[in-house]
Amino acid sequence: MIVELALNSERRAARALIEASGLAFEDNVDVMYGMYENGELVATGARAGNILKMLALAPDHQGGSVLGELVTELVASGQRAGHESLFVYTKPEFVVSFQALNFSLLARQDKVALLEYGKGLARxxxxxxxxxxxxxxxxxxxxxxxxxxxxxxxxxxxxxxxxxxxxxxxxxxxxxxxxxxxxxxxxxxxxxxxxxxxxxxxxxxxxxxxxxxxxxxxxxxxxxxxxxxxxxxxxxxxxxxxxxxxxxxxxxxxxxxxxxxxxxxxxxxxxxxxxxxxxxxxxxxxxxxxxxxxxxxxxxxxxxxxxxxxxxxxxxxxxxxxxxxxxxxxxxxxxxxxxxxx
Incomplete structure (x- = not known):
């Protein structure tokens, strides 16, 4: 189950997972979600405006349905906020996973790829x-x-x-x-x-x-x-x-x-x-x-x-x-x- 992370203790756990995944943590976000298993945070992600960021999954939860559930909740929150398209940064090796979730690749370099959900660029x-x-x-x-x-x-x-x-x-x-x-x-x-x-x-x-x-x-x-x-x-x-x-x-x-x-x-x-x-x-x-x-x-x-x-x-x-x-x-x-x- 995806839940919103609002407490300081929850944000600290999210930060630890995000930094363990080799990503930088940023406080300035509109909303942050997470998924727990046996009391441990195993997935997290945030949205700042129309940008999804800091998506991080514990190693043993990668490759399953967790990413899709987390992204679905983040996209829904962005749409409720009035954003017709949303962006996400991810590591190049995860591009295919996001494309499977209806994101389109906009650009990539050796460490980061940028994808868009929606047809904003085409429009x-x-x-x-x-x-x-x-x-x-x-x-x-x-x-x-x-x-x-x-x-x-x-x-x-x-x-x-x-x-x-x-x-x-x-x-x-x-x-x-x-x-x-x-x-x-x-x-x-x-x-x-x-x-x-x-x-x-x-x-x-x-x-x-x-x-x-x-x-x-x-x-x-x-x-x-x-x-x-x-x-x-x-x-x-x-x-x-x-x-x-x-x-x-x-x-x-x-x-x-x-x-x-x-x-x-x-x-x-x-x-x-x-x-x-x-x-x-x-x-x-x-x-x-x-x-x-x-x-x-x-x-x-x-x-x-x-x-x-x-x-x-x-x-x-x-x-x-x-x-x-x-x-x-x-x-x-x-x-x-x-x-x-x-």
């Missing part, structure tokens, strides 16, 4: 079919927190090197500037580029499913694994749909995590027939243009200095009443020395 791609164009196609993936002259420089240069440039804007809201603002600022900033095709990433590029540590200042093996999964998913599933054979990034002198992501692309994209082109970052008089520098200037209240760093459309928004809450938040962060991402 998302089909919804973008009208954007598919013939020719030499490239892509950039941007967060734009907010959209800067550096982003514009990258997109303009990339667009000149391909017939069509797909500009993927990261949908997940882990940024100071919410997605709708970031998307609109990109849209306004690239209107003059006729071959730029803008779209959101849904949950399939640099998202909580494929890259939950993307906005953390932490370069550890977990982050490397997530980077490789994200790059592989893009290269194996998304790029072929749009006919993308080039991906463009800027040089990254300041942010080790983003720099590591660039290195992962250098290693993995060519194995899928995708060329990575690295474009030298645009410089301002005071150094490299970055979104973090823009946020710092806003935090300092130095809006006059922003004209060198952002396009007129972004500047107009930053100076507007609509951006007032964001300016206040950044100024509060600056006073409390709380930096937010690269």
């Amino acid at each position: 998302w791609l089909e919804s973008k079919r009208g954007l598919v164009r013939p020719g030499l196609n490239g892509a950039v993936v941007v967060n734009c927190n907010p959209f800067t002259n550096g982003h514009l420089y990258l997109i303009e240069n990339a667009a000149r090197r391909v017939d069509n440039l797909y500009v993927f804007v990261v949908r997940e809201d882990r940024s100071v500037f919410p997605f709708d603002v970031r998307y609109r600022l990109v849209e306004q900033g690239v209107r003059h580029i006729p071959n730029a095709i803008q779209l959101d990433t849904s949950r399939y590029i640099v998202s909580g499913a494929t890259f939950p540590t993307y906005f953390l200042k932490k370069d550890d093996p977990v982050a490397r694994i997530q980077m490789e999964l994200d790059v592989t998913l893009f290269a194996a599933k998304i790029a072929p749909f749009f006919g993308i054979t080039r991906r463009f990034v800027g040089t990254e002198p300041n942010c080790p995590l983003t720099g590591g992501y660039n290195l992962a692309m250098q290693r993995l994209l060519p194995t899928h027939g995708i060329e990575l082109e690295i474009i030298e970052r645009k410089q301002a008089a005071t150094g490299v243009i970055s979104a973090s520098r823009v946020r710092e200037l806003i935090g300092r209240g130095d809006l006059a200095a922003l004209a060198e760093y952002v396009p007129p459309t972004t500047l107009a928004y930053l100076e507007s009443d609509a951006a007032g809450p964001i300016r206040a938040r950044l100024q509060d962060d600056f006073r409390n020395s709380s930096p937010r991402g690269c």
Whole structure:
């Protein structure tokens, strides 16, 4: 029988089983379930949002029906919470077991595989079919927190090197500037580029499913694994749909995590027939243009200095009443020395 694990003693037992299985334990989950046999916890798993995680079974309970029962309960909890598709990480040797439970493989690397329950990726791609164009196609993936002259420089240069440039804007809201603002600022900033095709990433590029540590200042093996999964998913599933054979990034002198992501692309994209082109970052008089520098200037209240760093459309928004809450938040962060991402 599957039961919810809510007591501290139950969570400690789950942690022991999870870590004994070679997985990392994470406290931040919506629900955790387990199965006991003769008073001993023999299986456990958790859900955080639409991600199933920390699925662990005692060695003598692997290969039977326990995994299916546990996953069924977790999927049901996710559906009750309103998630139409769910994701799971597992070891590559367990991929077949999850496929038997109606999960589809999205990406794998040497230690971890990512699978999806539901048809989310297929539906998302089909919804973008009208954007598919013939020719030499490239892509950039941007967060734009907010959209800067550096982003514009990258997109303009990339667009000149391909017939069509797909500009993927990261949908997940882990940024100071919410997605709708970031998307609109990109849209306004690239209107003059006729071959730029803008779209959101849904949950399939640099998202909580494929890259939950993307906005953390932490370069550890977990982050490397997530980077490789994200790059592989893009290269194996998304790029072929749009006919993308080039991906463009800027040089990254300041942010080790983003720099590591660039290195992962250098290693993995060519194995899928995708060329990575690295474009030298645009410089301002005071150094490299970055979104973090823009946020710092806003935090300092130095809006006059922003004209060198952002396009007129972004500047107009930053100076507007609509951006007032964001300016206040950044100024509060600056006073409390709380930096937010690269």
